[in-house]
Amino acid sequence: MCLEPPPTGPLELSDDDAPMRECWRCGKQVVASVEKCPFCAAGSTRRAIVSGPQIAATTADSALMRLLAAYVIFLAVSVAGMLFIRTDSWLGAGRREAKPSEILVATLVLEAIDVVVVLVAIAWIRVPSTVQRPRFGKRVAVWVAFLPVLAALLAFNIVYHWILRDIAQIDMIETNFTKDARLLPGWIVAICVQPAVIEELFFRYAALGALRTVTGVHAAVILSAVMFGMIHLAVPLSIPMLIVLGIGLGYARIASGGMVLPMVLHFLHNAAILVLERALS
Amino acid sequence: MSSGMSGLGSLAQSARQKQLKSARGILLGIGILTVLANLVYMALAESQVKAELDKEVQQLSQKGMAVDRAKLAKIQNDAVTMTLMINGVTCGLGVVFILFGIFVNKYPVPITIAGLVLYIGAAAVFAFINPESLIQGIIIKVIIVAALVKSLQAALAYEREKSTAAFDGVPAA
Numbered sequence: 001m002c003l004e005p006p007p008t009g010p011l012e013l014s015d016d017d018a019p020m021r022e023c024w025r026c027g028k029q030v031v032a033s034v035e036k037c038p039f040c041a042a043g044s045t046r047r048a049i050v051s052g053p054q055i056a057a058t059t060a061d062s063a064l065m066r067l068l069a070a071y072v073i074f075l076a077v078s079v080a081g082m083l084f085i086r087t088d089s090w091l092g093a094g095r096r097e098a099k100p101s102e103i104l105v106a107t108l109v110l111e112a113i114d115v116v117v118v119l120v121a122i123a124w125i126r127v128p129s130t131v132q133r134p135r136f137g138k139r140v141a142v143w144v145a146f147l148p149v150l151a152a153l154l155a156f157n158i159v160y161h162w163i164l165r166d167i168a169q170i171d172m173i174e175t176n177f178t179k180d181a182r183l184l185p186g187w188i189v190a191i192c193v194q195p196a197v198i199e200e201l202f203f204r205y206a207a208l209g210a211l212r213t214v215t216g217v218h219a220a221v222i223l224s225a226v227m228f229g230m231i232h233l234a235v236p237l238s239i240p241m242l243i244v245l246g247i248g249l250g251y252a253r254i255a256s257g258g259m260v261l262p263m264v265l266h267f268l269h270n271a272a273i274l275v276l277e278r279a280l281s
Numbered sequence: 282m283s284s285g286m287s288g289l290g291s292l293a294q295s296a297r298q299k300q301l302k303s304a305r306g307i308l309l310g311i312g313i314l315t316v317l318a319n320l321v322y323m324a325l326a327e328s329q330v331k332a333e334l335d336k337e338v339q340q341l342s343q344k345g346m347a348v349d350r351a352k353l354a355k356i357q358n359d360a361v362t363m364t365l366m367i368n369g370v371t372c373g374l375g376v377v378f379i380l381f382g383i384f385v386n387k388y389p390v391p392i393t394i395a396g397l398v399l400y401i402g403a404a405a406v407f408a409f410i411n412p413e414s415l416i417q418g419i420i421i422k423v424i425i426v427a428a429l430v431k432s433l434q435a436a437l438a439y440e441r442e443k444s445t446a447a448f449d450g451v452p453a454a
Contacts, residue, residue, distance in 0.1 A: 061437055068397065068430075075405040082409055168366060211394070214437060219391040226395060230402025233409040237366060 060213035063125055067210040070121035071227055074202065077117050081110035082234050100177035104186045111194045118202045127209035133257035142255045150265050153248045154272055160241040178278055191274050196267035203228040203246065204253040204262045221250035245269065297439040301389055304432030307425060308396050309382030315375030319368045326364040330357060367410070374403060389436035397429045 019032040028039045085098075085106045098106075134142070178187050203224050211220035225246025229239040249262040256262075322329075334357055338348050378396065385392045404422060408415040 061434075064394075064437075068394075071398070072401055075401065079405050079408050079415075083412060168362060214440075215391045215394070219388070223391060223394055223398065227398050227402070230398065230406065233402075233406045236406045236410065237370065239406070240370075 059128055060210075063128055063210040064214055066121075066125045067207055070117075070125060070202075071207070074114070074117055074121065075231060075233070077113060078110075078231060078233060081113065085110065100180050100183055103177050104183050104190065107190045108186065111190055111198070115194070115198055118198050118206075122201060122206050125206050125210060127206050128213050129209070131209065131212070131254060131257055134255075139256055139258075142252075143261055146252050146255070146261060146265060149248055149252070150268060153245050153265075154269060156244060157241055157269070157273065158276070161238070164237060178274060187274065188271070192267050192270045195270060196263050199228065199231070200249070200253075200259060200263045200266055203231075204249055205259055208250055208253055217254060221247055221254065224250055293438075293442065297435045297442070300432055300435030301386060301439060303428065304389075304393055304396075304436070305382050305385045307382075307428050307432070308378050308385060308392075311396075311400065311425065312375045312378030312380075312382055315378060316372055319372040319375060323365055323368045323372070326368065327361050330360045330364060334360070371403075374399065385436075390433070390440050393429065393433040393436045397426070397433060400425065400429060 020029045021032040022029060028037070030037050030039070085103065133139075178184075178191075207224040207227055208220055211223050215223065225243045228246035228249075229243035232239060232242050235242075249266055252262045252265055253259065334353065338353065341348055377399065381392045381396050385396075404415065
């Protein structure tokens with residue numbers, strides 16, 4: 001929310017020489033030093049109608065268009081990479097099934113490409129600064145408050161997938177490849193560390209920042225969460241749940257004013273899912 | 282702002298409103314077609330899955346391989362459930378597009394962004410499920426994306442003009 005510059009209506013002198021100004025709302029002449037208009041109770045300055053932070057229109061529009069273009073590139077890279085992993089063409093035209101170690105290497109290579117794409121995108125988008133950092137005390141309170149939120153998001157994830165697996169009888173994700181203990185450090189990097197850092201940088205820093213310049217805070221959080229959900233195209237039926245997770249992480253970014261809290265929450269969420277998957281498989 | 286300027290401004294605003302109307306048409310069109318097509322797919326899901334599996338069973342029989350009927354029934358059941366689920370979710374996406382079309386005039390910027398993101402995202406998801414779907418109707422897809430981008434630009438300009446007009450005390454056109 002930004003404030004308009006002080007009113008510039010004609011100043012007039014009344015009979016007792018007190019400077020007068022024109023009320024911006026009702027147009028009547030009021031004493032300039034009075035905080036509120038005695039006729040309509042409007043303040044001496046008015047709040048802007050637009051809810052986003054004051055960013056030059058061209059900067060906001062170009063940041064948004066760059067963001068959308070970068071998102072399309074990110075999606076294209078994800079589709080190409082996931083198809084490459086799924087088709088097993090890198091194993092000699094699918095002569096045999098991929099080993100877990102080979103899937104891990106392919107996943108890490110794809111994620112390394114994602115790192116480059118996201119870092120270049122962030123430099124290109126030139127995200128305007130839109131999120132304010134609260135005081136230390138409030139930041140601590142926000143961190144504490146988001147622990148139960150994380151627990152709720154995890155519970156929602158588990159219930160959502162339990163409904164899909166046990167009620168709708170849909171087994172969507174092959175999880176056996178994370179079972180091998182020797183590959184665990186690699187899977188921690190691929191499933192917990194890289195998404196927590198790179199996805200948060202793209203969706204909660206770049207996307208949320210660029211969207212915030214053209215929409216209100218809630219719309220920006222929801223839109224960035226939808227973008228976040230849709231990038232997980234390998235698990236299409238999990239997208240609704242991922243959108244809810246994205247909303248939680250978006251508000252964590254807004255409330256804390258920094259990137260560390262959403263990154264930590266994302267890491268903990270994915271780590272909990274990895275542990276659960278290994279336990280179930 | 283002079284009267285001449287506000288006249289020009291209101292002309293530009295009405296042009297943008299026309300663009301928003303076309304965005305509304307596009308969003309409603311995408312939504313209605315998606316819902317109808319997926320309802321048809323859902324109605325045909327069982328027979329289509331059965332036809333595909335029968336083809337595979339026939340091929341295996343020609344190679345002299347026997348098929349476990351109990352396993353086949355389970356595979357068929359799972360495939361039908363999965364198809365219905367995907368078509369159901371896509372049908373839901375169609376309903377979302379219809380709602381976007383209804384409310385685009387109220388929240389032009391967020392809805393045009395959401396429409397664009399969902400349309401491109403859904404195309405990517407379907408490309409992952411079936412890569413051939415990316416090429417099917419590619420020209421129409423490009424036209425829809427271009428129209429949605431144009432609508433987004435119009436929505437951005439419309440919102441900005443509206444808030445500036447309200448700020449200056451000039452009623453938005």
